[in-house]
Amino acid sequence: MDIFICYKPFLGLHAHVIGRLWLMTYR
Numbered sequence: 001m002d003i004f005i006c007y008k009p010f011l012g013l014h015a016h017v018i019g020r021l022w023l024m025t026y027r
Helices: 002-011 014-026
Strands: none
Touching: none
């Protein structure tokens, strides 16, 4: 999850979408 926090300012709103996709992949 640290990677997402570091990329948060870079991805911006995209981080939210990627976060959900990441959770679905690990699910």
